Amino acid sequence: MIDDLMIDKYKLSFLPQEVLVGSHICYFENTEIIMTSEQIKNSATLYYLVEGHAKVTFLSQEGTMSLIQFFYPKDWIGELELNGVTTHSKQVISIGKTRCIGIPRSLVQKYLLNNVVYLQNINHYLANKVLKRTNWMIVHKSYAFKYRLATFILDDSYEDRYSEPHRLVMEYLGVSYRHLLYTYKKFEEDGLIYKLSRNKYQIDSKKLRLLYIDA
Template identity: 35%
Template sequence: MMHQLKNTTLIQQLATTSQFNHQFSTNLATKADLVLISAGDQVVTQGKAADTLWYLARGRTKLTTTLANGKIALIDFFTTPCFIGEMEFIDHQPTYTFTVTALSDCWCFRLPVAPYRQRLLQDSHFLQQLCQYFVHKNYRNIQTATRNQSFPLVQRLAAFILLTAHNDQYTEKNTQVAEYLGVSYRHLLYVFSQLVKDGSLTRTHPGYHIINHQYLRSLAYDVQHS
């Protein structure tokens, strides 16, 4: 669910700690709503009107796309702070190109596009911030591709579980994860079974419950710090 928050102190605090105020030449925090999006709910939906520029101030999200054959592909993950819907804003797309789903409870600033489009497109500081964000996103994608070639699956899967789990519960779909990590479905299930056998995870429905955080963190350390 999505709830608009009216707590002025919280709004000011998140606008400062997430650096939302620093993204623009003028203070647009007073023009944006702060909303809380529950884990599992969608921030933006592919094909829906791209009428809002979002800014993730707290929480974790994942990016997916629905292909022409109905298959859902896992593409990327976003953590704070970051924009959501910035590509559609810059390219003036009428609808969102991808779906962004909250992995945890997310606090987002919501700025309507129509009243501020021209103002933002003339804001050199905002455009510079977006350019830096695009560069960092591209660099992160390169890192992800490099990790898929450089680290064993058990290490990459441990990092993936820690990133996507909510309240110690992991529920991602194996077919999507196998494609994202660049491995076979069978290989992925084998590594999951090994993590269950060594006591790191226990099988639940759906997904897995984390039992041994310390061991998963030790496996994931090199991946997370590469």
């Protein structure tokens, strides 16, 4: 059950009381899978992220992984799958310690799908999701690559540790392998990151924060 303190803290008053009583807090550790497309189709829990952040990855039939986007507090996880909208094989992975409200499918179907307040909230959320993604593409392309990479590293890191395959970063940021390695090297020379091993870095978050794109 979600108590009154949590309702106030996470601003959950838009959810019906029956949903709050039957829902629960879910805790996820760093790199733990919050959900996959297959899980949400079968086990049916709708998540509302309230603390921490996560990343969404897509797994192709060839087994290669691509990063789609990041999730932050007030993001819904699994809302499309519950409505049968998407069939992509994707998973949501916690970055650091993450806390979500878990709402069982039975409560979603019984109390939310016909609830005007919830439907207004989810429609507003989905519209903003599209606008934020479009804005992200427009704004980020107007910045030099070092700012985009610094922002990505901070969003993707936990406890000042960062590790992602070069191919995934190249695809997500739309940059060449050569330019990516050059910028990593420049960051190392400037003391923004320190290479620990292959694709693994210790970062200076304070220095990187000066390059962060807050948009």
